Amino acid sequence: MPVQVNIHEAKTRFSQLLARVLSGEEVIIAKAGKPVARLVPFQQPPALRHPGSAKGKIVMAPDFEAPLPETILQEFER
Known part of the structure; x- marks a missing residue:
């Protein structure tokens, strides 16, 4: 379940929230x-x-292509 914080709290505790995001949580x-x-861990896009x-x-x-x-x-017909 994601954690919800208000903007003021997010500004005050930004480093702590980032640590939680890095551990896999959603904020x-x-x-x-x-x-x-929504803060979520960054994922590298797949290589082109x-x-x-x-x-x-x-x-x-x-x-x-031989039979x-x-x-x-x-075996396929069983």
């Missing part, structure tokens, strides 16, 4: 009892993907 900052902001970056690193077997052996096909 809601309120003005006149109404939530106006670069199409084609694995080119030449993946090899397909020559028989990749499966009958024993394996039977």
Whole structure:
């Protein structure tokens, strides 16, 4: 459950609130009892993907599209 503090208390105890956020808690900052902001731990955005970056690193077997052996096909039909 997040902790809710008013703006004045948040200004006074900002370092303590940041320590709580770093430990995984969520802190809601309120003005006149109404939530106006939320402090949460910062998360790095995922790395950008670069199409084609694995080119030449993946090899397909020559028989990749060959039919499966009958024993394996039977396993799928159970």
